Amino acid sequence: MPISAENSVPIIFVRDVNKTYAGGFQALKKINLEIKRGEIFALLGPNGAGKTTLISIICGIVKASSGTIIAGGHDIVRDYRAARASIGLVPQELYTDSFESVWATIKFSRGLFGKAPNATYLEKVLRDLSLWDKRDAKIMTLSGGMKRRVLIAKALAHEPTILFLDEPSAGVDVELRHDMWRMVRELREQGTTIILTTHYIEEAEDMADRIGVISQGELIVVEDKDVLMRKLGKKQLMLTLRQPMTSIPAELSVWPLALSDDGHTLVYSFDSQKEETGIAELLRTLGEHNIEFKDLRSSESSLEDIFVSLVHQPKEALE
Numbered sequence: 248m249p250i251s252a253e254n255s256v257p258i259i260f261v262r263d264v265n266k267t268y269a270g271g272f273q274a275l276k277k278i279n280l281e282i283k284r285g286e287i288f289a290l291l292g293p294n295g296a297g298k299t300t301l302i303s304i305i306c307g308i309v310k311a312s313s314g315t316i317i318a319g320g321h322d323i324v325r326d327y328r329a330a331r332a333s334i335g336l337v338p339q340e341l342y343t344d345s346f347e348s349v350w351a352t353i354k355f356s357r358g359l360f361g362k363a364p365n366a367t368y369l370e371k372v373l374r375d376l377s378l379w380d381k382r383d384a385k386i387m388t389l390s391g392g393m394k395r396r397v398l399i400a401k402a403l404a405h406e407p408t409i410l411f412l413d414e415p416s417a418g419v420d421v422e423l424r425h426d427m428w429r430m431v432r433e434l435r436e437q438g439t440t441i442i443l444t445t446h447y448i449e450e451a452e453d454m455a456d457r458i459g460v461i462s463q464g465e466l467i468v469v470e471d472k473d474v475l476m477r478k479l480g481k482k483q484l485m486l487t488l489r490q491p492m493t494s495i496p497a498e499l500s501v502w503p504l505a506l507s508d509d510g511h512t513l514v515y516s517f518d519s520q521k522e523e524t525g526i527a528e529l530l531r532t533l534g535e536h537n538i539e540f541k542d543l544r545s546s547e548s549s550l551e552d553i554f555v556s557l558v559h560q561p562k563e564a565l566e
C-alpha cells in the first residue's frame with residue numbers, strides 16, 4: 248500500500264486500558280498499543296494472557312475498566328456504532344446454530360451495519376470461502392469447518408477496514424487454513440488491517456508484519472517481526488564429535504558450550520548480531536585440544552523459541 252499522510256496515522260489507538268473482571272481478576276494491565284493501517288498484527292500470548300479480553304474490548308463486546316480506544320477514527324465507547332462498523336470480528340467460538348441460510352445470514356449481517364445491499368460483493372466473499380454452493384443451506388446443517396467459513400463471511404459482509412481473527416486456525420483443516428490465509432493476504436493488499444491471535448507461532452512468523460506479546464495481562468513486547476527475530480534470535484552451532492564426551496573439558500569451560508545428553512554433540516550458542524561470533528576461535532581451540540568433530544551445522548531460533556523465552560524470562564530475553 249502506498250504511504251500517504253492518511254495511512255501513516257494508526258488505525259487503532261489503545262491508551263492505558265485496564266480490565267478487572269467482576270470477580271476482581273485483573274485481566275489487562277495498562278495496555279498501550281497502536282495498530283498501523285494496513286498491517287497484519289499478531290497478538291501472541293499463553294492461555295489466559297488476556298488476548299481475547301483485549302480484542303473483545305476493542306470490538307465493544309467487553310467494557311474496559313479504564314482507558315481509551317479509538318478504532319477507525321472513532322471512540323469505541325462514545326461513537327460505538329461508527330467504530331464497530333469499521334470492524335469485522337471472527338470470534339473463537341462457533342455460535343452459529345441458526346435455522347437461517349448462509350445467504351440470509353450474511354445479507355442480514357451487512358444490513359446490521361447500515362450498508363446498502365451488494366449481492367456482487369457478498370457473492371465474491373462466499374466464492375472466496377468456497378461457500379457459494381452452500382448459500383441456500385441452513386447453517387445448522389453445515390459441518391464445523393463450513394460454519395467457521397460462515398463466521399468469516401459474516402465478519403466480512405459489511406466490508407470492514409479492520410479485521411480481527413481470534414485463533415482462526417484452532418481446529419480447522421489445512422484447506423480452510425490455506426483459503427483463509429490467501430484471503431487475509433488479499434485483504435491486506437486491498438488495505439484492510441488484520442489483527443490475529445494464534446497459538447500457531449509459525450503462522451505468525453509467516454504472516455505477521457508486527458508481533459505483540461502479551462503475558463499475564465501485560466503487553467511485554469511490540470516489535471516488527473523481522474526486528475524481533477534479529478534482536479532476540481540466537482544462533483547455535485552444533486558440532487558432532489568424533490569421540491563422545493562425558494563432560495565438557497575444563498579447558499573449554501570459558502566457552503558457552505553445552506553437551507547433548509548422549510555426549511555426541513557440542514552446542515555453542517552465540518549472538519548473531521555481534522560482529523565477532525567467536526566461531527573461528529572456538530574451532531581453533533578445539534583443534535589445539537585435539538577435539539575432533541565429523542559434522543557441523545548451525546540453527547537459528549524460531550519465533551517460537553523467542554516467544555517461549557519472552558514469556559518465561561521476559562527480563563533476560565529483553566536485556
Ligand SMILES: Nc1ncnc2c1ncn2[C@@H]1O[C@H](COP(=O)(O)OP(=O)(O)OP(=O)(O)O)[C@@H](O)[C@H]1O
Nearest residue numbers: 268270272274292293294295296297298299300301
Ligand atoms: N468473564 C470473565 N470473568 C472473569 N474472568 C475472566 C472472564 N473472561 C476471562 N477471564 C479471565 O481473564 C484472563 C484472560 O482471559 P482471555 O480469554 O482474555 O485470555 P486469552 O489470552 O485469550 O487466552 P486463550 O489463549 O486461552 O484464549 C483469564 O485468566 C480468564 O480466566
